[in-house]
Amino acid sequence: MTVQQISVFIENRRGRLAEATQALGMAGINIRALSLAETSDFGILRLIVDRPDQAKQVFAEQGFTVDKTDVVAVQVPDRPMGLAHILQILDEARIAVEYLYAFIERCGENAIIIFRFDDSRQAIASLQDRGVKVLAAEAVYGM
Amino acid sequence: MIWNDEFETLPREALASLQLKRLQHTLERVYARVPFYRQAFDQAGVRPEQIKRLEDLQRLPFTLKQDMRDNYPYGLFAVPLEQIVRLHASSGTTGKPTVVGYTRRDIDNWSELMARSFAAAGVARGDIIHNAYGYGLFTGGLGAHYGAEKLGAAVIPMSGGNTKKQIMIMQDFGSTVITCTPSYSLYLAEAAAEEGLDIRSFALRVGILGAEPWSESIRQEIEQKLNIKAIDIYGLSEILGPGVAIECIEAQNGLHFWEDHFIAEIIDPQSGEVVADGDEGELVITTITKEGIPMIRYRTRDITRLISEPCICGRSHRRLQRMSGRSDDMLIIRGVNVFPSQIESVLMQVEGVEPHYQLVVDREDNLDTLEVQVEVTEDIFSDEVRVLQELSERIRREIKSLLNITCKVRLVEPKTITRSEGKAKRVIDLRKM
Ligand SMILES: [Zn+2]
Numbered sequence: 087m088t089v090q091q092i093s094v095f096i097e098n099r100r101g102r103l104a105e106a107t108q109a110l111g112m113a114g115i116n117i118r119a120l121s122l123a124e125t126s127d128f129g130i131l132r133l134i135v136d137r138p139d140q141a142k143q144v145f146a147e148q149g150f151t152v153d154k155t156d157v158v159a160v161q162v163p164d165r166p167m168g169l170a171h172i173l174q175i176l177d178e179a180r181i182a183v184e185y186l187y188a189f190i191e192r193c194g195e196n197a198i199i200i201f202r203f204d205d206s207r208q209a210i211a212s213l214q215d216r217g218v219k220v221l222a223a224e225a226v227y228g229m
Numbered sequence: 230m231i232w233n234d235e236f237e238t239l240p241r242e243a244l245a246s247l248q249l250k251r252l253q254h255t256l257e258r259v260y261a262r263v264p265f266y267r268q269a270f271d272q273a274g275v276r277p278e279q280i281k282r283l284e285d286l287q288r289l290p291f292t293l294k295q296d297m298r299d300n301y302p303y304g305l306f307a308v309p310l311e312q313i314v315r316l317h318a319s320s321g322t323t324g325k326p327t328v329v330g331y332t333r334r335d336i337d338n339w340s341e342l343m344a345r346s347f348a349a350a351g352v353a354r355g356d357i358i359h360n361a362y363g364y365g366l367f368t369g370g371l372g373a374h375y376g377a378e379k380l381g382a383a384v385i386p387m388s389g390g391n392t393k394k395q396i397m398i399m400q401d402f403g404s405t406v407i408t409c410t411p412s413y414s415l416y417l418a419e420a421a422a423e424e425g426l427d428i429r430s431f432a433l434r435v436g437i438l439g440a441e442p443w444s445e446s447i448r449q450e451i452e453q454k455l456n457i458k459a460i461d462i463y464g465l466s467e468i469l470g471p472g473v474a475i476e477c478i479e480a481q482n483g484l485h486f487w488e489d490h491f492i493a494e495i496i497d498p499q500s501g502e503v504v505a506d507g508d509e510g511e512l513v514i515t516t517i518t519k520e521g522i523p524m525i526r527y528r529t530r531d532i533t534r535l536i537s538e539p540c541i542c543g544r545s546h547r548r549l550q551r552m553s554g555r556s557d558d559m560l561i562i563r564g565v566n567v568f569p570s571q572i573e574s575v576l577m578q579v580e581g582v583e584p585h586y587q588l589v590v591d592r593e594d595n596l597d598t599l600e601v602q603v604e605v606t607e608d609i610f611s612d613e614v615r616v617l618q619e620l621s622e623r624i625r626r627e628i629k630s631l632l633n634i635t636c637k638v639r640l641v642e643p644k645t646i647t648r649s650e651g652k653a654k655r656v657i658d659l660r661k662m
Contacts, residue, residue: 093610097641127640151607151643
């Protein structure tokens with residue numbers, strides 16, 4: 087039930103982020119979700135794309151340091167306390183969230199949040215136990 | 230003022246015969262007492278009694294810093310340990326320092342040479358010497374301290390750091406002389422200005438500056454900003470510490486090399502041959518009065534030339550031109566010796582880090598800065614910021630604890646580090662010397 091995320095090391099210099107996303111565009115790869123974690127020296131670009139393996143190859147060819155990690159796409163009801171409820175479930179199960187970011191597209195009345203856990207399997211089990219919908223990879227790539 | 234009139238103005242011929250006598254005595258001692266030298270001389274096929282003229286010294290092999298490491302810690306000592314009264318050490322490339330030991334007489338001679346050096350710089354009894362060289366294993370602090378006391382001046386044992394306090398003491402105590410690195414003197418001037426103080430109006434008269442390379446234009450800047458005479462001093466722990474050579478305040482042109490205690494040779498660093506009189510090359514020093522750890526033809530790696538023309542101050546000892554560089558790739562950062570290979574070995578110790586790195590040395594606010602740029606390869610990359618930050622912090626800490634160098638670690642993309650001729654360019658020195 088995990089989704090593959092592409093992460094790219096980006097030096098903080100002008101145009102580097104544009105070069106990275108451009109490389110994907112040229113290869114006809116679509117970005118589904120994206121977040122950029124920044125420090126004063128460097129950034130980490132995290133992407134959900136329709137074709138992760140190809141995206142990884144494109145980045146590598148462009149000389150970027152790139153990695154693939156498993157993340158979890160969670161359907162979050164678009165109402166007050168929707169996310170808070172999910173975080174509470176995780177907290178009760180003592181599952182640490184490394185980071186999270188939102189999907190660009192919505193899924194009907196729901197938002198989609200990408201979660202990075204230390205232990206994805208356990209997190210998925212805990213969420214599903216409590217009736218939270220976790221999206222399959224194919225569904226996410228094809229959105 | 231000349232501190233030791235008899236020796237400092239000794240006519241050249243008398244100086245040469247004194248050197249030969251002391252050299253012969255030193256060679257006999259090390260041959261008899263230090264297995265390393267006995268072996269080296271035997272291999273070169275030379276016995277001490279065959280050294281009949283000063284030029285014969287050229288027949289003897291060089292001593293390298295590596296030889297000190299190989300004989301760590303006490304292998305090159307020429308006296309039993311119970312005659313040693315002081316030990317100092319300097320940083321080395323492999324983490325192990327090089328150790329030097331001083332007998333009571335060595336300390337007396339060192340104090341004498343530092344007192345001479347102070348006097349040559351125009352310092353005298355009645356002066357208040359603000360000694361900001363580091364006290365500790367480094368020879369700078371204690372070397373200057375003993376010389377100041379021998380001279381009869383008042384010495385303030387400040388050591389390095391805590392700049393605000395340094396400025397307060399300097400102002401309140403009325404320090405007339407400052408001893409520190411050239412870059413630190415400029416840093417003090419700026420820190421004083423930030424406090425709203427004009428260091429030019431302090432009682433400071435003379436700066437005795439060394440332990441890092443500097444230039445004539447930096448001297449002018451220092452003299453202007455601190456309103457002092459800036460005097461270049463030279464020394465190295467392997468030979469003695471500070472006080473091997475110093476400029477006289479009369480000429481401020483070349484550093485008088487104390488030839489009654491050391492013999493200088495200038496060699497071609499590639500061939501090892503002694504160069505023609507007055508030519509530039511690597512300075513090689515032989516100690517001729519040291520008891521604890523005599524050095525025979527020690528390769529300093531410093532590039533200079535010998536000035537034989539008589540000096541207006543009346544001293545007969547020849548002068549070394551201001552050091553113009555190093556014969557290897559050693560960096561001197563805030564007075565601390567750093568080899569790129571040291572940084573490399575630290576990086577290799579940090580798990581997973583391929584040593585694709587570059588060192589960028591610069592000067593900010595008149596202090597040397599070091600940035601270690603490390604390429605982020607797939608082995609060390611993580612999608613989590615925390616992991617990468619911990620990595621760079623770990624590298625920074627390791628460099629600090631192993632090399633005692635404060636640096637900034639910057640993670641960079643692979644291959645952004647300039648490669649020249651297929652080989653990585655390891656060092657970019659942006660300091661304007
Ligand atoms: Zn002179």
